[in-house]
Structures are given as structure tokens and as C-alpha cells.
Amino acid sequence: MDKYQINHLKELEAESIFVIREVAAQFENPVMLFSGGKDSIVMFHLALKAFYPARVPFPLLHIDTGHNFQETLDYRDQLMEKTGAKCIVRLVQDSIDKGRAQEETGINASRNKLQTVTLLDALEELKFDAAMGGGRRDEEKARAKERFFSHRDEFGQWDPKNQRPELWSLFNGRKNMGEHFRVFPISNWTEMDVWQYIYMENIELPSLYYTHEREVFERDGVLMATAPFMQLRENEKPQKMQVRCRTIGDITCTGLTLSAANSLEDIIQEVAASRITERGGRADDKRSDAAMEDRKKEGYF
Amino acid sequence: MSGKNSGYLDMELLRFTTAGSVDDGKSTLIGRLLYDSKAIFEDQMEAIERASVRAGGEQVNLALLTDGLRAEREQGITIDVAYRYFATPKRKFIIADTPGHIQYTRNMVTGASTANVALILIDARQGVLEQTRRHAYIASLLQIPHLIICVNKMDLVAYQQEVFEGIVKDFEAIASKLSIKDVRFVPISALEGDNVVTRSENMDWYDGPTLMYLLENIHIGSDINRDDFRFPVQYVVRPQSKDWPDYRGYAGRVASGVVAVGDTVTVLPSGFSSKVKTIDLYRESLDKAFAPQSVTITLEDDIDISRGDMIVKSTNGRAARNDQNIEMMICWFNDKKMVPGGKYALKHTSAEVRCMIKDVQYKMDINTLEKEEKDLSVGMNDIARISVRTTKPLFFDAYNVNRMTGSVILIDEATNETVAAGMLL
Numbered sequence: 001m002d003k004y005q006i007n008h009l010k011e012l013e014a015e016s017i018f019v020i021r022e023v024a025a026q027f028e029n030p031v032m033l034f035s036g037g038k039d040s041i042v043m044f045h046l047a048l049k050a051f052y053p054a055r056v057p058f059p060l061l062h063i064d065t066g067h068n069f070q071e072t073l074d075y076r077d078q079l080m081e082k083t084g085a086k087c088i089v090r091l092v093q094d095s096i097d098k099g100r101a102q103e104e105t106g107i108n109a110s111r112n113k114l115q116t117v118t119l120l121d122a123l124e125e126l127k128f129d130a131a132m133g134g135g136r137r138d139e140e141k142a143r144a145k146e147r148f149f150s151h152r153d154e155f156g157q158w159d160p161k162n163q164r165p166e167l168w169s170l171f172n173g174r175k176n177m178g179e180h181f182r183v184f185p186i187s188n189w190t191e192m193d194v195w196q197y198i199y200m201e202n203i204e205l206p207s208l209y210y211t212h213e214r215e216v217f218e219r220d221g222v223l224m225a226t227a228p229f230m231q232l233r234e235n236e237k238p239q240k241m242q243v244r245c246r247t248i249g250d251i252t253c254t255g256l257t258l259s260a261a262n263s264l265e266d267i268i269q270e271v272a273a274s275r276i277t278e279r280g281g282r283a284d285d286k287r288s289d290a291a292m293e294d295r296k297k298e299g300y301f
Numbered sequence: 302m303s304g305k306n307s308g309y310l311d312m313e314l315l316r317f318t319t320a321g322s323v324d325d326g327k328s329t330l331i332g333r334l335l336y337d338s339k340a341i342f343e344d345q346m347e348a349i350e351r352a353s354v355r356a357g358g359e360q361v362n363l364a365l366l367t368d369g370l371r372a373e374r375e376q377g378i379t380i381d382v383a384y385r386y387f388a389t390p391k392r393k394f395i396i397a398d399t400p401g402h403i404q405y406t407r408n409m410v411t412g413a414s415t416a417n418v419a420l421i422l423i424d425a426r427q428g429v430l431e432q433t434r435r436h437a438y439i440a441s442l443l444q445i446p447h448l449i450i451c452v453n454k455m456d457l458v459a460y461q462q463e464v465f466e467g468i469v470k471d472f473e474a475i476a477s478k479l480s481i482k483d484v485r486f487v488p489i490s491a492l493e494g495d496n497v498v499t500r501s502e503n504m505d506w507y508d509g510p511t512l513m514y515l516l517e518n519i520h521i522g523s524d525i526n527r528d529d530f531r532f533p534v535q536y537v538v539r540p541q542s543k544d545w546p547d548y549r550g551y552a553g554r555v556a557s558g559v560v561a562v563g564d565t566v567t568v569l570p571s572g573f574s575s576k577v578k579t580i581d582l583y584r585e586s587l588d589k590a591f592a593p594q595s596v597t598i599t600l601e602d603d604i605d606i607s608r609g610d611m612i613v614k615s616t617n618g619r620a621a622r623n624d625q626n627i628e629m630m631i632c633w634f635n636d637k638k639m640v641p642g643g644k645y646a647l648k649h650t651s652a653e654v655r656c657m658i659k660d661v662q663y664k665m666d667i668n669t670l671e672k673e674e675k676d677l678s679v680g681m682n683d684i685a686r687i688s689v690r691t692t693k694p695l696f697f698d699a700y701n702v703n704r705m706t707g708s709v710i711l712i713d714e715a716t717n718e719t720v721a722a723g724m725l726l
Contacts, residue, residue, distance in 0.1 A: 002522045004559060004591045008314040008393040017595040018554045021536045025608055025651070049583040050595070053548055054540035137384045144383045163381065164719045165407055165634050167414040169554070170648050170710045174717035188395055190386045196310055 009197050012189055016043070017050040018169060019148055019185040020132065024050075024057050026173035027130040027181070031123075034060040034087060036072035036206060037248040039134030041079075042194055043186055045203055048083065060087040061131070063119050065111040067229060067250040075206040090122040107231050110252040116300045120156045123180060130173065130181040138190045139278075142293035148187050154178040156299035191278050195271055199264040208245045210262050216241050222255040246271075246278045312388065315521060318397040318412035318445070320436040321422030326453045330422065330491035331385060331398060334513070337498040340387035382408045391517045406667070406682040407634040409436065410722055413443035414708070417521045420449050420512075425458045425488075429471040431668045437472070438667045441479035442630060442684065442724065444701055446524045448476075448484045449515055455504065456490040462506040478670060480701070483519075487512050525592045526703045530558030530566075531621065532612040533650035533706070538597055550581060550597035551606055556650065556705035558614070559591040560598070565615040568606055569623070569696040574615050575602040592705075609652035611696050611706075621696040621706065627656075629723040630665075630700075632684050635713065637720070639679040645720065646712040649695050650705070655714075656689040686726075700724035 006014070020043075023030050032047060034040045047056045062076060080087045092111050095101040101117040104110060123131060137144045147163055149171045164172055173181055186194070198205065216223045217236040224230065226238045230251065243256040244267075261267045321327035334340075385396040397412030399405065413419060419440040423433055440448055450472055458464045465488040476484055487496055488507055495501035498513045510518070538550040560566065560577060567574045580587040581597045590596045598612065606612075613621055633639055639658060647656040663672040665684040679685045700707030711721040 004525075004527060005313065005522055006594065007310065008312045009310065011314045011593060014554060014593050014595040018535070021552055021595070025536050050552070051536075051538055052581070052583045052597075053545045054538050054542070138386045141383075144385065145381045160381065165411045165722070166719075167411055167710060167722045168705065168708045169415075170650075170708065172648065172710065172712055172717070172719045174646070174712060176717065188384070188386075190388070190393075192388065193393070200310060 009193060009200055012186075012193055013046065013049070013197070015169075015188060016046045016185040019171070019183065020047050020050045022171050022173070023130050023132060023183050023185075026171070029126075029128050030058045030130040030132065030183075031061045031088075031126070031128040032056075032058060032132040033119075033134070034062050034076065035134070035248070036062070036068070036076045037134070038194055038198065038205060038209065039136065039186060039189075041203060041205065042189075042197060043132065043134045044079075044085070045201065046185060056083075056085055060085060061122060061126075061128075062087055062089045063092065063115045063122065064089050065092045065115060065250040065252075067111055067227070067252050069206075069208055069225070069245075069248065069251060069254075071206050071208045072248060088122075088126070090118050092118045094118070095121060107233060108252075109231075111250065112253050113295065113300070116156075116295065116298055120299050123156065128180065129175070130183055132183045132185055134186055135184045136189050136191075136194075137184075137187050142296055146184060146187065146296075148184055149173055150182040150184065151175065152180050152182060152299065156180070158182075158296050158299070160293070160297070192268075192271055195264070195268050199268060206248065208248055209267065211242050211244045211259050213240055214243050214256065215239070216243060216256055223258065225251050225254070225256060227251045312391060312393045313521065314395070315392050315418065315516065315519075316395045316397065316416050317418035317420055317516065318399060318409070318416040319420045319422070320399055320409055320412075320439070321432075321453075325422040325424050326491045327398075327422050330420075330451065330453065330489070330497065331396060333491050333494060333497050334396075335385065335387050337494070337513075338387045338389055340385075382412050389513070389517055394516065406435070406439070406684070407632060409439050410443060410632045413439055413445055414704075414722065416443075416445050417524050418447045418449060418516070418519060419445040420451060422451050422453050423468055423472070425452050425454045425464050425468065428468050429475065433472070434475055434670060435667045437475050437479060437481065438665075438670060441481045442632075444480075444704060444724075446482060446521070447519050448481055449512065450484060450486045451491075451512060452486065452488045453491055455488045455495060455501075456493050460488075460495075460501075460503040462504075465507070475670075485509075485515055487515065526557035526705075527591070528558060529617055529621075529698065529703060530560045530564075530612075530614040531556040531650075531698070531703065531706045532560065532598065533652070534606055534608055534610045534612065535651045537607060548599070549603070550599050551612065552595075552597045553612075553651065554595045555590050555592040557592050557703050558617075559589055560612075560614065561589040562587075566600070566612050567615045568604055569611045569613060569621060570694060571604065571606075571610070573602075573604045575600040575604055577601075609650075611650065611652075613696075621698055623694050623696050625691050625694050626659075626688065627691060627695060627697075628686070628688050628726040629709065630684065630686050630726065631679075631711070631721045631723045633679050633681060633721050635718060635720040636681055637713070637716075639685075639721070641677075644714065646714050647689070647691060647695075647709050647723075648712065649697060649709045652695065654691045654693045654695065656691045656711070658687060659690055660688040662686045662688070697725050699726060 095118045101114040147166045215226045215238050217238045244259045383398045399408040399412040421436045469486050489496045496511045534551045535553040564577045578599045578601045580590045661677040663674045698706045707725045709723040713720045
């Protein structure tokens, strides 16, 4: 590399900061979605960088399914306190209580899909016109065709066949009343880029990403955490194991990996050697080949 | 960090676009690059194995990896630009994979707009076709710095040198009519893997590099304009806090060139000059900034600067042009035809103005590369040379000098849709 070149991580960082600033400039009332997972943590770190020394000029929004790992919630609260950022929390339980969403039943019941209802309600209630999310195009094939600036109609839906062309770095955020945008600042990052960046920037993560002892059981070849709301089949025997999370969703859909990795270096080695994708452990994607495409059309992230 | 991983932290980023139709084996080639660079995981492989069986195929169909949406898998077509990622120890690659049929010119243009390299596939049995000409023209129109022509399916022409050389000659004849700076040719078989990642044993007569070697080694450091400092102001950072009561920073991404602390700069359109006081990136203070860094610049003097203004170096010999009458090549993206005399919103760097279509000089027939001067109605996928007048002057460079400050998009103010991409002349 010559003296006027930057490495891939710094180039991705520059691109993402550009996108986040563009959102702050083009929209009246943007929000950044925050789940407590590594992608949204990196996205928030980029937002801190984009506006320093000023504060991040928009709030965060956490859609809480009520089935989160406690470590995720603790991390979220500590981060907000440390950075002075504001995080709005909306509960899926409230949507259920109001009859807006119907709880799934059965052994694999999850509130993953119900999040969409709570999210869309929150966007409407708080009049957000752009919601940034930590989705990456390498995660899933329906995401591979997503734009940085993704237009949503008044029902919050995504129409993959009718997306706006996106050229150079000219982002068109114009919209009619009642419509909004989803924006994905880290679209071009891969799982490996995220981990290398966390290492380069020395970003603190929830302890769940590092090895720890936890009571787990095996379902369909995937290790899941036990919790009061997790129903076990007869043959599913809980036992303690040394595990860590490769992605963090809520407990009902997050697979755990047997791992002794207790540093970022270890995790990067593990990711480099891994032969299955990070979403391979995600029960929400396994429902069908087009599970993500279908959820996205409805307004999911 | 130990050996292998610390190396990975210093990779270059290369963006390339691929053009070709399904029949050229484009999806198979991408599948091959992903598979051989181990960017395909076991669960993805299992999924496409299942899908291949369902579709009744005998071999694992690597093309299924790149067909993302259900609608596409069902119809066996690609609808939209899809982005793919892989990395080798040297570089991280972003592929903008675009469908090659004529009705998808807009997707090809979209994919080409950010690419360092265009990869064009030619079926060795078919040779140079109309669509090859179309792909080459778009690559030159969008000024992609490097072109790699993959002559694919060499296995089906018995790996004959004459076939490859005939195609090279035919393509060079086209390239001579276009402004393409750097063209390479590689004979490959995406299906068999010849000359994709590993050298082919079937083509002793070819002593050039493999496709992967080219992708890893093509010099891209000079692709960005390093001469003309251009800094479109994106956002004004004003903390107005106890710690930073007077901080006023101009945030943006360096579009081209280099700037250093102490440099004298001029702000357009006001024309006021000042000196660069600091260049900030979060808690770091930098001595210089260059494209494509995102930074925040503060100046010695208090000047009124807002989003849409551009900061340039005062000493810059080729100062940005400043005009309300603008000539450009456009590619039209919308079902609704362009309205002569119509008004559109125009986005250029961080500036937004309105413009009126004054004139259409000609349309380009991208299959024959001839100018059409009689039928001047501009519709979906048409490429045309037009003149517009803007409500306010634009500060720009010609697209062939600067891709970032020479590009615009047109927006229909009624529907808010992006209806055209423009390359300024």
C-alpha cells in the first residue's frame, strides 16, 4: 500500500461514517436500532466517531422481546451511561398485551417475528423517518440485494423488485408523508471485518461473546440456553458446558457454540477457521429458504 | 496477534463488477471464486446441494449461490444488483454482481459506478457478441479503470489458442473505439476451474496470470484522483458544549486529492479563503487527509459554510468548474420517459438543486455504438447526451477527471424515484 491508501477496515469505516452523517443530514427524525449484538455495537461506535466531539444527534431504539440474555441488557444500560446516549426501549410484551401481536405457541415458539409489529408501531408512534440497522449483505442472501438507503412504503414493507438504483455515493432519501427509510451503514462489512474492527478499535463487548459456563441443551443439532420460558422436549437434557455466542439474538433463537475463546484474538482465529456461517445457529433463518426474504418484506430488519 | 491474522488487518479493498448473462457462466464463475477462496460455508453448500437436487441437476450448481430471492430462483433469472464478499490474504473483494440482459442496463450502470475493475465474460463458443459491446461501452462510460475479459468455457472449444486469440483481436477492435485504459484477457473455464484460481494444465500456450492473481495484484492505488483536493461539506459539527463551546467542524468524505493542516483552502460558492486548522477523526488529530477518508476539518477563520458547499485547495491549478448550463451523458432508469423541458431534482455530491432538461443531442445505440439523432425520446435503459440548466451553479469536475465530483443523479420530484444517472462532460 502506498502512503495515500488506507486498509480495508479504515475504508469500510469511512464509508459507514459517510452513510451515518448522510442520514443525520437528510432526515428530520432518524433513529438507530440497537440490539446489543456486535453489529449494532460497531454501528453505534461509528456514530460516536461520525459526530465527535458533538454528541450523536439521534436516539437509539431497542426492541426488547422480553427473552433477552440479562448480559445484553446490562451491557446496553452501561453503554448508555458511559456515552450519554439515549436509548428508547419498546417491549414486545406490550404489543402482545394490547392484542397487536399474537404469541406463538409450541416448542419452537419465538418472539422474533413479533418484533416487526413492535418496531413498526414504535416508528409510527415516535414519528421516525429513518431507522438505521446493523444488517450486513453477507449475512443472508435476501440481504445481498439490499440498498444502503432502503425505501419503505407506508406499511413499512420492502419491495425487492422496486428498489431505487444507488450509484456512487449519491443517496436519495426523498419520500412522501408516512413513508420511511431503513438505512444499513455497515452493508459492506463481513463477519470477519466486524471482528477485526472490534479488535483494531478495542471495543468492549457483552461477556456473552466470550467463553463462559452455561446450562444448555441440544435441539436439532444446535446448543440452546435454558431459560424459564424455554420448553424442553423429553429427550432434551440440560447440562453445563463451556460456550459462547457467535451472534446474539434473543434466547429462543440464539445458538451457542462450544468454545474456549476468551479473547478477541481467539475469536478471530475461530471465525477464520469456521466452516459454517454465523447464522447457521439462528433458528429464525431455518424456518425456510426464504425466511429472511419473507420477514423483510413485512418490515423486519 | 499471531502471523496469519495480523496480515489480514492490512488488506486492500477492491470493488469489482461482473457483467455477462446466465449463459456465459457468470454465476458459476462467481461461485467458483467464492468456493475456491473458502468464502462458502458448509451450511450454504448444503443448502445449494439440496436446491440442485430439487431442480433436477446432476452437479452441484454453483450458480445457485448467487441467486438470492425466491422470485429469482423460481424464474432462474437475476433481478437486481447483488453484492458478494470474499477475501484472500492480500485483498478483500466486493463484487457487484449484475445481470447482463439489455433490460438491465440500469443495474450494470449501478454496479459499475463504484467499481475499480470490470470483469466481462465472453463465451468462447460465441465470441464477441452484441452484449459484449454493450458491457464494454458501459465500462468505458462509467470510467472503470481496469477491465478483465474472461474468455470462458475454453473446455468446450478444446482449449484452442486460436479461439482465444481471435476473441482478443475482436475485442481490441471494440476497445480502440472506447476510452478504456487498461484491458487484460484470461482464457478460463469457470466450471472446471482452469485459470480461475489455479493455473490450467490444459492451456500450456497461455503464460499470463490467473484471474485470481490479477484481482489480487492489479494496481489500484492510482485509480483515485490524487491531484485535485475536493471536500464536499456533508454536515456541520457544532457541539456547543461546556468542553467544546466554539468548535465548528466541517464533516465530510474527501472526494479526491490530499489536504494538510496549514493548507490554504477556498470555500465554494462563497469564494472565501482560510487555512486548515485541524483535521479530526474522532479523538485522533491527523496531519493530512486524503480520499476516501471521512474526517472533520476546522478552519482558522469563521466563515459561513453549510452542507452542499465544497472546500478546495486555493493553489489547485484545475479549479472546479462553476456553471448553470451543464452537459452530461445520462442513463435513464425509469418506466416513465424523460420529459423534454421537464424539471427534476439533481443531486451532486452533498448539494441538491433543481434542473430543467434543455436539449437532447443524441441517444447512443449501445449495441452498434452508433449515435441516434432522429428518435430522441429517452426511456428506460436509454443512454443519451443531454443539456440541462440548474437553478444554482454547480461546482464540478468532468467525470473523466473525477468520478466523485463529476457524477449526478436526477430525481422525479413527484414520485421521489431516482430516474437517471449522469456523467458530467
